[in-house]
Amino acid sequence: xxxxxxxxxxxxxxxxxxxxxxxxxxxxxxxxxxxxxxxxxxxxxxxxxxxxxxxxxxxxxxxxxxxxxxxxxxxxxxxxxxxxxxxxxxxxxxxxxxxxxxxxxxxxxxxxxxxxxxxxxxxxxxxxxxxxxxxxxxxxxxxxxxxxxxxxxxxxxxxxxxxxxxxxxxxxxxxxxxxxxxxxxxxxxxxxxxxxxxxxxxxxxxxxxxxxxxxxxxxxxxxxxxxxxxxxxxxxxxxxxxxxxxxxxxxxxxxxxxxxxxxxxxxxxxxxxxxxxxxxxxxxxxxxxxx
Numbered sequence: 001x002x003x004x005x006x007x008x009x010x011x012x013x014x015x016x017x018x019x020x021x022x023x024x025x026x027x028x029x030x031x032x033x034x035x036x037x038x039x040x041x042x043x044x045x046x047x048x049x050x051x052x053x054x055x056x057x058x059x060x061x062x063x064x065x066x067x068x069x070x071x072x073x074x075x076x077x078x079x080x081x082x083x084x085x086x087x088x089x090x091x092x093x094x095x096x097x098x099x100x101x102x103x104x105x106x107x108x109x110x111x112x113x114x115x116x117x118x119x120x121x122x123x124x125x126x127x128x129x130x131x132x133x134x135x136x137x138x139x140x141x142x143x144x145x146x147x148x149x150x151x152x153x154x155x156x157x158x159x160x161x162x163x164x165x166x167x168x169x170x171x172x173x174x175x176x177x178x179x180x181x182x183x184x185x186x187x188x189x190x191x192x193x194x195x196x197x198x199x200x201x202x203x204x205x206x207x208x209x210x211x212x213x214x215x216x217x218x219x220x221x222x223x224x225x226x227x228x229x230x231x232x233x234x235x236x237x238x239x240x241x242x243x244x245x246x247x248x249x250x251x252x253x254x255x256x257x258x259x260x261x262x263x264x265x266x267x268x269x270x271x272x273x274x275x276x277x278x279x280x281x282x283x284x285x286x287x288x289x290x291x
Contacts, residue, residue, distance in 0.1 A: 004056035007128035014139030015048025015121030051121030096226035101216025156272035178254035209251030214280035230260030
């Protein structure tokens with residue numbers, strides 16, 4: 001096994017670097033500094049180690065080790081469970097919640113990244129067994145692939161974001177021509193008139209209409225705006241809670257929210273970069289409709 005020491009080390013290094021590239025603490029402040037990052041980097045090192053030593057185990061026909069490594073790999077499903085529970089506990093105290101679909105998407109991402117790290121270490125080690133420099137080249141190629149797989153589709157790929165007027169017809173609140181809700185108190189209507197911002201999300205095609213109708217996707221939009229630009233809101237103020245409503249005729253989505261900063265250029269930039277949730281993606285145009 002001494003012959004495999006250098007390939008294993010190379011595989012672990014590139015696998016751990018891949019996990020480092022995949023780990024970002026963005027405006028959502030998750031993973032947290034430093035504890036959350038330490039947890040995920042530790043899992044990443046373990047995943048890199050498992051992927052790296054799998055090749056020597058197979059080449060040496062050590063099937064007991066291979067079985068153990070496979071069992072260890074399945075434990076990364078616990079990463080998804082851990083992240084899901086942590087985020088759900090935090091979400092209960094958010095003024096504008098992420099929503100369960102958004103949380104599930106984040107948990108899946110953390111789990112899948114460990115598998116990607118494992119695969120990076122495995123391929124790098126396999127290349128390094130034949131040649132040290134081949135291993136370096138293979139590791140660099142895998143890092144490039146990891147870099148391009150860091151993020152998925154964004155909202156601006158499936159919809160256009162436009163500003164809309166906040167207006168009242170009596171106690172009825174409209175964003176553009178889409179009805180949002182009734183607001184009974186005059187003081188609350190005054191606050192909404194002064195502080196609220198409206199946006200219309202216009203789907204680009206039939207697939208986008210169905211995707212944007214998903215409540216979890218719409219909640220993710222509201223959460224992103226509240227996280228980046230703040231929210232003029234406190235507990236016990238149901239009339240000020242951000243809402244989305246759908247125009248059932250054409251699939252447009254109206255967003256009503258009260259950000260701390262009313263610069264629509266910034267709001268549009270935030271909305272354009274909202275991730276499209278995997279659980280929200282629908283493609284009815286691809287279905288066989290029997291035509």
